Structures are given as C-alpha cells and as structure tokens.
Amino acid sequence: MPIRFSTKPGLVIYLTAGDPDLPTTRAIALAAIDAGADVLELGVPFSDPLADGPIIQRASERAVQNGTKLSDVLALAADLRRERPHAGLVIFSYFNPVLRFGLERFCATAKEAGVDGVLITDMIVEEADEYLHQLHKHQLAPIFLAAPTSPDERLQRIAKVSQGFVYAISRTGITGTQQTLAKDAEELVKRLRKFTDLPIAVGFGVSNAEHVATIGEFANAAVVGSAIVSLIEQSTRDEAPTSIARFIKGLRQSVALAR
Amino acid sequence: MSTATHPTAAKSTGRFGAYGGRYVPETLMAALEELEQAYAEAQTDPAFHAELDSLLRDYAGRPTPLYFASRLTEQLGAAKIYLKREDLLHTGAHKINNCIGQGLLAKRMGKKRIIAETGAGQHGVATATVCALFGMECVVYMGEEDMRRQELNVYRMRLLGAEVRGVSSGSRTLKDAINEAMRDWVTNVRTTHYLLGSVLGAHPYPMMVRDFHRVISKEAREQILEKEGRLPNAVIACVGGGSNAIGAFYEFIPDKDVRLIGVEAGGRGAALGEHAARFQGGSPGVLQGTFSYVLQDDAGQIALTHSVSAGLDYASIGPEHAMLHDSGRAEYTSANDQAALDATVTLARTEGILPALESAHAVAECIRLAPTLSRHDILIINLSGRGDKDMGILSRELKLKGA
Ligand SMILES: Cc1ncc(COP(=O)(O)O)c(C=O)c1O
Numbered sequence: 001m002p003i004r005f006s007t008k009p010g011l012v013i014y015l016t017a018g019d020p021d022l023p024t025t026r027a028i029a030l031a032a033i034d035a036g037a038d039v040l041e042l043g044v045p046f047s048d049p050l051a052d053g054p055i056i057q058r059a060s061e062r063a064v065q066n067g068t069k070l071s072d073v074l075a076l077a078a079d080l081r082r083e084r085p086h087a088g089l090v091i092f093s094y095f096n097p098v099l100r101f102g103l104e105r106f107c108a109t110a111k112e113a114g115v116d117g118v119l120i121t122d123m124i125v126e127e128a129d130e131y132l133h134q135l136h137k138h139q140l141a142p143i144f145l146a147a148p149t150s151p152d153e154r155l156q157r158i159a160k161v162s163q164g165f166v167y168a169i170s171r172t173g174i175t176g177t178q179q180t181l182a183k184d185a186e187e188l189v190k191r192l193r194k195f196t197d198l199p200i201a202v203g204f205g206v207s208n209a210e211h212v213a214t215i216g217e218f219a220n221a222a223v224v225g226s227a228i229v230s231l232i233e234q235s236t237r238d239e240a241p242t243s244i245a246r247f248i249k250g251l252r253q254s255v256a257l258a259r
Numbered sequence: 260m261s262t263a264t265h266p267t268a269a270k271s272t273g274r275f276g277a278y279g280g281r282y283v284p285e286t287l288m289a290a291l292e293e294l295e296q297a298y299a300e301a302q303t304d305p306a307f308h309a310e311l312d313s314l315l316r317d318y319a320g321r322p323t324p325l326y327f328a329s330r331l332t333e334q335l336g337a338a339k340i341y342l343k344r345e346d347l348l349h350t351g352a353h354k355i356n357n358c359i360g361q362g363l364l365a366k367r368m369g370k371k372r373i374i375a376e377t378g379a380g381q382h383g384v385a386t387a388t389v390c391a392l393f394g395m396e397c398v399v400y401m402g403e404e405d406m407r408r409q410e411l412n413v414y415r416m417r418l419l420g421a422e423v424r425g426v427s428s429g430s431r432t433l434k435d436a437i438n439e440a441m442r443d444w445v446t447n448v449r450t451t452h453y454l455l456g457s458v459l460g461a462h463p464y465p466m467m468v469r470d471f472h473r474v475i476s477k478e479a480r481e482q483i484l485e486k487e488g489r490l491p492n493a494v495i496a497c498v499g500g501g502s503n504a505i506g507a508f509y510e511f512i513p514d515k516d517v518r519l520i521g522v523e524a525g526g527r528g529a530a531l532g533e534h535a536a537r538f539q540g541g542s543p544g545v546l547q548g549t550f551s552y553v554l555q556d557d558a559g560q561i562a563l564t565h566s567v568s569a570g571l572d573y574a575s576i577g578p579e580h581a582m583l584h585d586s587g588r589a590e591y592t593s594a595n596d597q598a599a600l601d602a603t604v605t606l607a608r609t610e611g612i613l614p615a616l617e618s619a620h621a622v623a624e625c626i627r628l629a630p631t632l633s634r635h636d637i638l639i640i641n642l643s644g645r646g647d648k649d650m651g652i653l654s655r656e657l658k659l660k661g662a
Contacts, residue, residue: 047429047560050438050547051284051445057428069558095282096545100559122282122545129268147286149448154288172286173446 003088003116003141003164005038005199009216011251012165012201013037014092014225015232016059017076018045018068024237029080031241032228035248038221039088039165039201040080041119044073046094051121053176055226058233070097074109081114090117090143090164103130107138117141117164125157132161146192148172148184159196165221168192170204177226178205181214189219212251224251273462276585278578281461282545287441290448295463297368302470307363314359318392319349321356321474325482325639330609335629338492338636342612343479343507345643352615352644353472353503354385354456360471362389365452372396372451376440378405378433378499379570379617380412381644382456387421389454397421400439404431405569412648430563433499433573437547457500458577461548465577472506479639480510487637493518493628496641497620498591499535499570501577507641508589518590521580522624524566525595531556535564536593537576538584544575551578567596567652568616570644594623600656602626603646615644616652 004010013032017025029040045063049056070093077089091110098106098120110118118140123131125144135142141164146155149172159166168189171182185202192200202215203223215222228244235243272295273279281291301307315321323344332340345353365373373395377383383399390397399416403425406413416423429435437459444453458465458472476494483491494511496504498521508519526534534540537552544553546561554562554574566572583589594602599616602623607613614622621640629638646653 048434048438048546050441051286053442061428064560071558094545096553096555096561097559099543099545100555100557121284122548124281124283124285124288126270126272127268127280127282129270145285147284147288149286149289151289154285158285169286172448174442 003039005221009212009219010038010199010201010221011036011212011248012039012041012203012221012223013228013248014041014043014223016043016045016056016063016229017073018063018066019059019229019232020062020237021066022068022072022076024240026076026079027241028232028244030083031245032248033084033087035245036252037087037248039090041090041092041223042073042077044070044091044093044097046097049094051174053174053226055177055230055233056175059229070101070106074113077110077115078113089115090119091115092119093121095120095122103134107134107140110140111138115140117143119143119145119167121145125161128161143167145169146188148188152191155192156195159192159198162196162198165199165201166192166196167223168200168202168219170202170206173204175204175226177207177230181205181211185215186218209251209253273466275465275579276582278549278551278581279462279465280550281548282550283461283548284445286445287448290444291461291463293368294364297364298463298467301364301367311360311363315356315474319355319359320347322478323347325479325486327486328610331606334609335626337634338629338632338638340625340629341483341491341637341639342642343475343639345475345503345641346612346614346618346645350381350385350388351647352381352385353475353506354382355388356474356506357456357468357471357502358382358385358389358454361452361454362393365395365454366393368452370450370452372447373454374398374400374440374443374451375454375456376400376433376436377456378436378572379568379615380405380409380416380648381570381615383416383421383423384412384419386454386456387416387419390421391419398443399423400426400436400443402426402431402433402435405433405436408652409569409648410651432564432569434561441547457502458505458579459500459547459549459575465549465579468502469505469509469579472502473509475503475506475641476508476510479507483637483639490514490517491637491639492632493520494639494641495520495522495621495624497522497571497617497643498576498580499573499617501580503641503643505577505579512588519583519588520624521589521591522620523591523593524568524571524620525593525598526565527596532563533565534593535566535572535574537574538591539593546575549578551575551581552584567599567656568620570615570617571620592624594620598623603653604657612642613646614642615646616649618643
C-alpha cells in the first residue's frame with residue numbers, strides 16, 4: 001500500500017504499541033484510522049528511548065513492562081492491514097530491537113504483515129547501507145528524520161534515500177507536547193523542498209488543531225504523537241478509542257474550517 | 260552469538276573492526292561533525308597540545324608515578340606488582356585527563372555550556388572542576404541510585420558550582436544518566452557541548468576520549484622500561500565504559516607479549532541483571548550511539564545491571580574493547596562485588612592505598628592472577644581512582660573489626 005495523504009495536511013498518528021496493552025492499541029488504531037489518520041506509526045517500545053520526552057518514555061516503559069515485543073507489533077500491523085487495507089502503516093523503532101530480531105527477518109516479516117514503511121530513530125544515512133538494502137529488497141519505504149540542525153548537504157542525502165515521506169523535526173529537541181510551534185519547522189521544510197518532491201511531514205510538538213492547520217500552510221502532513229499518547233494515558237482502556245477518535249476529528253475539523 | 264550481524268556501512272565513520280559507528284538522532288549529527296572537525300584541527304595544532312600538556316602537568320599532576328607495591332608483591336609471593344597511580348591526579352581519578360582535553364575543545368568551539376553524565380561521580384567532579392577552571396556553565400546528570408551511593412561526590416560537584424540533576428528513570432544509574440544527557444544535548448545542541456566521560460557513544464567520542472587517556476600507557480611504558488629494563492607481562496585495568504582501560508592498554512597494543520586484561524564487574528551473580536560483565540552475558544547491539552557488546556534480553560531490551568561500584572555499573576562497553584575482545588588481543592575477565600571489597604581492604608592494609616571500588620576490581624584480578632605467575636613476572640595495575648568517595652558504601656558493606 002503506498003503511503004498517501006488524502007487531505008492537506010495529511011495526518012500521521014503515532015502510537016506506542018502495547019500502551020496500555022496490545023488489544024487497546026488495536027482498538028485505538030482502528031478508531032484513529034476511521035477518524036481520518038492517513039498513516040499510523042506503530043512505535044516499538046524500547047527500554048532506552050533517548051530521543052523521547054517524558055510522555056513517550058512513560059508509555060514505552062508501560063509497554064516494555066507488559067512484555068510487548070517487536071514480534072507483537074508486527075503481528076498487530078498484520079491485523080490492522082487486514083482490517084483496514086488502505087491505511088498507511090509505518091513501524092517506528094529504535095535500532096536495537098530490530099537488530100536483535102534480525103534485520104532481514106524484520107523486513108521480511110514486516111512486508112508480509114503489509115507494513116509500508118520503516119522509521120528508525122537512531123539510524124542516520126551514513127550507517128544505512130545494509131538497512132536500505134534490506135528495505136529495498138522487501139519493498140519497504142525507508143523514512144528518515146531531517147532536523148533543523150541538518151545542513152543542506154545532509155538534507156540532500158536524506159532526501160535521496162527516503163521514500164514514502166520525509167519526516168521533518170519541528171525543533172531541536174525530544175518528543176513532547178508544546179504550546180507554540182517552533183519557527184524552525186517552516187524554514188526546514190523550505191530547505192528540504194529544494195531536494196525532494198516527496199511529501200514532507202512535520203512532527204515533534206504538534207499538539208492541537210491550530211498547529212496542524214499552520215503546518216498545512218507549508219508542509220504535506222502533520223505528525224501527532226505525544227499529544228495522542230498523553231490522551232491515552234489520561235483515558236481508561238474503554239474510553240481511549242473514542243477519545244482519540246474525537247481528538248483526531250477535532251484536528252481535522254479545524255483544517256476544514258481553516259480552508 | 261546473537262542474531263545481530265554487524266551493520267557496517269561504507270560511509271560509516273569511527274569503526275573499530277565491526278564495532279562503533281554512529282547511531283544517533285539526526286538532530287545530533289551536525290554537532291558530532293563539528294566536534295569531529297574541531298578535534299581533528301586541534302590534533303594538528305601545536306598550541307592546543309601545549310595548553311593541554313601544561314594543564315595536565317601543572318593542574319592535574321601528570322606524570323603520575325609508577326609505584327612498586329613491594330608489600331603486596333611480598334604477600335602474594337610471586338609476580339612483581341606495579342601500580343600506575345592515576346588515583347593521585349587532581350580530583351582523584353583518571354577522568355580529569357579527558358575532561359581537560361574536551362574542555363579545551365569546547366572552548367575552541369565557543370560552547371559555554373557543558374553537560375555530562377556521571378556514575379561514580381568522578382567524571383562529574385572532574386567535569387565540574389574543569390568548568391570552574393574555564394568559567395563554563397555545568398550541568399551533570401546522575402541516576403538517583405548513584406546520587407545516593409556516591410553522596411559525597413554530589414556535594415563536591417555542587418560546591419564546584421555545577422548543577423546536579425537527578426535521573427529517576429530505569430535503574431537510576433549510569434545508563435539512565437546518559438539517556439537524560441543526550442536528551443538535553445538534542446535540545447540545546449547549538450550552545451552545548453556534551454562532555455561524555457568514557458569511550459562510549461557515537462564517533463568521535465570513543466576515539467577522542469581514548470586519545471586523551473593514552474598518556475597513561477605512554478607514561479607507564481616509559482616508566483617500566485626505566486625501572487625494570489623490560490616490558491610487563493600484563494597490564495590490568497577495570498572496565499566500565501572502558502576509558503581508563505583503553506588508556507592503560509593503548510601504547511602496549513603493538514607489544515604482542517604484553518597481556519592486556521580488562522576486568523568487568525561480576526556483581527552478585529551470573530544471571531542477567533545481577534552483574535555488568537558484557538563479555539560474559541552480552542551480545543552485539545546498539546546502545547546510546549554505538550555498536551558494541553550489550554547486556555540485553557531476547558527482545559533487544561537493555562538489561563538492568565548491578566555492581567557495588569557505580570562506575571562499572573553499565574550495560575554496554577566501549578566499541579574498541581569489543582574489537583580487542585573479538586581479536587583476542589585483550590582478555591576480559593570479571594571480579595565480583597565481594598572480591599572487589601576484599602581487594603580494597605587488602606590494598607589499604609598492605610600499601611596504605613585506598614583504591615576506588617572500580618579500581619579495586621583490577622586489584623582483585625591481580626590478587627587472583629599474581630600467585631599463578633613467577634617471581635620474574637611483572638604486572639601493572641592501572642589504579643584508576645582513589646576510594647575516598649566510597650567511604651559510605653565501604654562502611655556499610657565491610658564489617659570491620661573494631662569499627
Ligand atoms: C575511579 C574510576 N575508575 C573506573 C571507572 C570506570 O570508567 P572507565 O571504564 O571509563 O574507566 C570510573 C567511572 O566512574 C571511575 O570513577
């Protein structure tokens with residue numbers, strides 16, 4: 001399934017798989033897709049999430065605690081693919097769980113599950129030879145992060161090897177919610193645009209409908225992570241799917257209003 | 260071995276055989292490249308070396324003595340034992356070598372804010388010291404468990420003007436402090452230098468930190484040749500991240516007859532979670548920026564670790580050690596908590612030298628090894644630090660008569 005953004009901006013929704021447990025993640029994921037998420041990023045919980053702020057750290061810790069493994073996340077992806085054939089599915093992980101599972105085995109299993117793309121937080125282009133080789137072999141889209149601190153030469157390299165979309169980090173920092181969207185984002189997207197025609201998604205700190213609408217003015221999609229994970233943390237297991245669906249519809253609504 | 264194949268890539272930098280490299284969030288890449296370049300320029304700048312050498316000599320107290328431990332030698336009854344006295348350096352451990360070097364680099368790069376992680380607190384103290392010396396802002400991340408067991412060093416850092424931030428995630432030890440320091444660095448990368456305290460992390464750290472500690476083996480090699488007219492049979496050092504060990508080994512690597520022995524923390528048992536012996540219970544993996552041996556479970560989650568010494572209590576090990584391990588050039592063994600505690604008492608009472616609990620692991624291996632050797636053999640122990648910081652733990656753990 002190629003990754004497509006139906007509206008401008010498209011919505012990428014991040015979930016830490018296994019938080020609070022796998023059946024709840026499944027229910028939330030389905031609700032998110034039905035509420036208008038174009039792409040789901042299924043986060044693989046890791047014991048040492050060094051690029052994440054407190055919200056996703058806590059989610060990751062809960063999921064590791066209840067024993068959620070990469071193999072479970074891939075099984076969840078297969079399940080979601082059966083249920084919702086048109087949703088974009090991306091596996092979002094730190095490198096070590098993938099390495100431990102075996103890179104080739106991971107790619108083969110992900111492909112079979114119907115996964116579209118892979119994003120590894122601590123994988124940079126210079127280290128990616130074997131990684132890219134395996135992803136290409138299994139027709140999985142490599143999605144890389146581009147940062148406000150990346151000079152143009154790096155953005156060019158990142159753009160060259162990316163497929164599906166490029167993930168532009170909105171600010172120098174870790175994941176988390178914030179009040180105002182950093183100005184860094186627009187400038188980064190402009191610089192990145194010189195090197196690619198791929199969709200550009202902006203993430204980190206995207207917390208509300210206003211942010212999403214602002215991103216719509218200069219990029220193709222918004223990634224919402226910590227705000228969703230935080231809402232899940234505050235909801236009961238039963239409520240979580242409905243409250244996430246309501247939140248995503250809210251993000252959408254203002255986009256319609258803004259236009 | 261594990262399913263992890265080594266992920267070497269053509270453009271990968273900072274490899275030690277299959278190990279090392281750079282596995283970091285993209286946000287840090289510009290800073291790592293800037294640091295790599297600043298370091299390369301400094302390397303060829305005589306003014307940098309002149310300033311470094313003068314500070315190492317007049318401020319830190321180099322060269323450190325190579326001391327013949329005659330009473331310990333006599334007690335063990337075989338090989339001659341020499342101690343490389345890094346414990347006599349300013350701030351009490353080898354860590355200052357690296358901190359002065361990186362502090363000078365930060366100055367060159369115009370970065371006025373320094374962050375660091377610390378386990379035993381020795382690296383934090385050395386960093387706080389250098390920041391005071393250079394007039395830089397200093398923030399040190401430290402696991403809450405380590406703050407508890409190395410309380411004196413927390414106070415020392417604060418006295419020196421550093422801000423100590425407790426870390427309450429994970430096992431609240433060194434690994435968690437590094438995570439938090441990296442999060443700070445990702446956020447403040449434009450103004451901040453991360454003064455990493457061991458041969459860990461992404462390139463150029465493992466290479467650069469090693470180079471700042473090479474002076475240990477450079478001196479020791481000259482000193483032993485002068486005193487004995489020949490090279491030692493073995494050099495022994497404890498291995499946390501591996502900085503004092505690589506510094507003590509490096510200039511001896513071409514001397515094939517010199518055994519290089521790294522001692523990891525055996526903790527209180529062989530089960531995962533009870534020790535920090537990466538070469539016994541670990542397998543190749545990526546943690547905090549580098550590919551090396553890692554203590555982990557089947558799902559690739561990083562395991563908890565235990566050691567009586569905070570400085571050795573870490574789930575991974577410097578990538579150059581992984582290479583030396585696989586090639587067989589260095590040997591790695593472990594000493595458990597009790598052996599380290601016993602060795603502390605032995606060294607204190609035979610030589611009047613109180614080693615840091617980290618360094619005591621190297622002493623413990625020497626106590627085990629020396630009696631198996633002959634009177635003509637020579638051992639050098641790298642005594643990486645002094646034990647003043649460990650008084651609290653020692654008084655709790657040791658049931659001394661009359662105490
Ligand atoms: C005295 C001393 N020795 C050794 C270590 C372990 O570090 P490394 O293996 O990098 O030398 C520490 C770390 O805190 C230390 O304080």
